[in-house]
Amino acid sequence: MKDVVLRSLHETFGKFGDMLLQFLPHLLVMLIIFVLGWFVAIILKFVTRRIFAFVRLGKLSKDAGLSQILSKADLPPAGDLFSSLVFWVVWFGFLLIGVDALGVPELQLEVGKFFLFLPQIFVALLVLFGGLLAANFFSRAALLAAVNANLPSARLISGFVRFIIILLTVAMALEQIALARSTVLITFAIAFGAIMLALAIAFGSGGRDAAHRMLDRMFPPSEPKKEEERAKQEEISPL
Amino acid sequence: MQSSPLWYKDAVIYELHVRAFYDSDGDGAGEFKGLTHKLDYLKDLGVSAVWLLPFYPSPWRDDGYDISDYTGIHPAYGTLDDFKEFLEEAHRRDVRVITELVLNHTSDQHPWFQQARGSRDNPKRDWYVWSETPDRYKDARIIFTDTEQSNWAWDMSSKSYYWHRFFSHQPDLNYDNPAVREEMWKVMKFWLDMGVDGLRLDAVPYLVERDGTSCENLPETHDVLKFLRQRLDENFPDKMFLAEANQWPQDVRAYFGNADECHMAFHFPLMPRMFMAIKLEDRKPLVDVLQRTPAIPAACQWGIFLRNHDELTLEMVTMDERDYMYDEFAKDARAKLNIGIRRRLAPLMESDRRRIELLNGLLMSLPGTPIIYYGDEIGMGDNIYLGDRNGVRTPMQWNGGWNAGFSGADPERLYSALISNPLYGYQVVNVESQRRSEHSLLSWMKQLIRVRKSTRVFSRGTMEMLHPLNHRVLAYVREFEGEKILVVSNLSSQTQAAELDLRHWKGTVPIEMFGGNPFPRIGDLPYLLTLGPYHFYWFRLRQL
């Protein structure tokens, strides 16, 4: 009896030991890849930080209004953030490669899917970034136009423009990574309407007088005095 | 001489001063005998008539225009026989002779005036214009502004004023008196009988005066001329009257009458504008004056000239134009005299051969009979340090030798100093040296006159002005009896291009008249011509 148990244990441990011995080199490889990857990721992080400094990413993100968002969210500045992102992506990639080296087929499949997914994420991030830039630009333009046309609630209009554009951007980014496709369609419809509205405002303030005349023809003014005053102010020639 | 009633239209006239031309008897001044010697020169030059400045007995206080005997010859110039011989020799060479008839006034040394001022009852008294006060004819301007303050002069002997439009020693004749008219006709007949071909009527606008008028161009003056012309036509049908009337073109027109007054008249306003156009490098002054020149009767002719024995008169220009001319042409104030500039052609053109040629080209191609002033054909200079207008009446420069070949007398005896500066002096500018070169100004002038005389288009033709966009180019077409000549002149000192609208003459071939070379046929497109500085073209437009 004792012999059978001992022999069985011996066999089991022996098998286990064999399995372990078989597995160990893979594990070793995986660990080596992990370490190597970490170094590569660090180097790339350093390099990308330099590149970002070179292309003045800091300024661009300021223009995009990203810096403000990040600082409000207590996040590190854009350059650092992106280089950290690069670090993590690269190292995660290496981690996956390491896992792949383990030789487990199901895991390998997932790893493959991940790498296919990577470019989509990159594009989505670009779209997001561009969208933030555009939102900032157009909302500011709307704000200035409205202010200079002495329209009330200029900030409201400006915020609205920003909101619409960000919404569209987010929707587009999500579509890029293939999340909630139909939502995007609806969002786009709404966003388009918003753009039309923004244009109407721009026309209204820039071609204000033409619009004025049109409206006057349609609805005779109830307060002529105010128009006179406004016109009087504009009569002083600045040049 | 051949009889040809319109000879004056085709003539090329040469104005000269007998005293200044050639001295054959060594007394320091020219005379008729000397002039006769030089007739071959004139014939060779190509001129067809000479106009002689006054040679009558005179105290010479106005270079012979103050006459003390209308039917004599001043002894300094010779005798009446000398003159007759000269006439004969001139006619033999087909050169006609035009003399001066100073109608308006005489010298105060004339016997008529001596008698008239002798007493108020003298029959000749009424031959002049007298007044108790200097207040009559107040609106008449003073002509010799540099020397005279008034048109009236006080006569001590008869204690009254006499009228003189010119110098005070030249009392005006009274043409309201028929006796005066008859006498002047007699004077004319005297010379015309002798063979003189034409009479230059000096100072005709001023013959008659009336109160309340400018005393110029009065109808009564024209009546006098009509009277004289009628006598002329009756007795001498192919002789000619040449009026000297320094007036605006429309006023000069009156002196042609209905072809019943003068045959010719000087075109005074044209002359300064030719100089102005060249200085401005703009044809506007010329085009303006030509446009304002009225049409004249068919038998009549303008007399055009560049310079003459008087100052370059600026009476018939505006104030601005006068200032411009003074500033450009009379930088030395000494050159100004009365209302004009007393300089010869060459100095006015700064001795620029091209400009001299251009002006002569215009002279020979504009409508009218050209009159050349003696010495201008060789580019003689002037002397503004001599008084009055004597600076342009210096001795003719025949060669570079003793007294410029003008006289054998001692230089101190000459009636006037010679021009002897390095630029215009007789050593440089003279007939002999220019005769020897085919490329001298003299040779060129001969050729010019030859070409001019080769056709009657210039002397008798109509003129149609062209208007190329380039204002520096003056272009016109002369036409007569189907013959057409295109004249294009560059008035500027730089090369110019001009496009001419010649569609009216489409299909003809321009033949350049000096070289005889054909140019491309005229088509529908604007005709492009390029001209060097101050260059001009004469093209005969032939149907080929």
Place this chain on the structure above:
Amino acid sequence: MAETAQLSDEFIRQLSAVGEVDVLVGIPTFNNKDTIERVVRAVQIGLTKYFHRDRCVLINPDGGSTDGTPEIFKNASVSDFEIMLTSNPLRTFHRVSAPYHGIPGKETALRTMFVAADLLRAKACAILSPTSLSVTPEWVESLVRPAYRENFDFVAPLYQRQKFDGLLLKGLLSPVVRSTYGVRIREPIASDLGLSGKLARHFLEQNIWDQDMTAFGLEIWMTTTAIVNGFKISESFLGPRIQPVPQFGQDLPGTIRQVVGALFKCLEMHESYWLSRTGSESLPTFGFQYDIALEPLKLSTKTILDNFRSNIDQLVPVLESILTPATLVDIRKMIDLPDKQFRCSDELWVKTIYEFAAAYHHSAINRDHLLQALTPLYRARVTSFILENTKAPAAKLEQRVEELGQEFERQKPYLIDRWSAKAGGER
């Protein structure tokens, strides 16, 4: 030598017919049929009266008018010479009109004129605005004579202005040019001006023509370039300046954007010149000067100030990117001032402008937006100035303008500091 690829054949033909000139007058047009005839007649009389011995030409580069302006130009004539002048003109009067190829606009018109000046070897030129209702023949003489006879290269006009006319000029453009370029020029943007042929050729040789400059940009570029390159500058008094009634309200934001933008652009172009300059010098003046016209002006300040208060509030996020915190605080303090005591001090105004200039240089935000953000501040300053000087006599007004100029000069080191600070540096 001039590049003539852009001149039409017809134009070149007309120019060759004119040949060398002494004086060239140009009137660039674009749909000015109501006012062009008067200007042409004034020029023709002016040239005949004052330059009758000189070779002159009047050029009209037209930007493709559709209202018949070029025909009016060709046919405008003076028939009453004898009444106006003592004599007939000596020379042919040349009038050259040709549409120009290229984009319609003042830049092409000016370039065409300079090319013509170069080709015709003009000694002096004058540019006249086709819309001046108050132009006289004397303007031609006043603008040309200093360049033609007195050896000046650039002749800026001086107008007799209404009291509160041209406050953008008086309050911003002129004093900034004064403090930076060191020249006290009162009309740095002029549509009527005189220049020497030498300067015209110099302008032609610059690279500016391929860039996209607006009309105002070109005018201020001409002025500053002339200053920077050491050309002799003078001012010449012309008289009152009356323009046709502006079409239905001014586009103030647009004007500011163009004009101030042009000014800042020039500052960038010429920074090596003005960063090291100190002080300013006044210019020799020709002509007899009249005092400012003192027409009273009714202004409804309440509306403007109400607008200002709400506008500044809303613009704070934008202004934060342009101005220093201290300046922004001072501006916001103005919001609390009651209407009657509303004042924008010279000091604050100068600081604001300089900070705007530096922000423009560093492209702190989009430049277009930056300039638009200036409009409400300008309006506030104008209102403050008018309120302060409603009853002021001419002398006091002149003095205020001079004080402002001195303030701009005094704060120049501040401008230099902010301008030269590293991009994105500490604010």
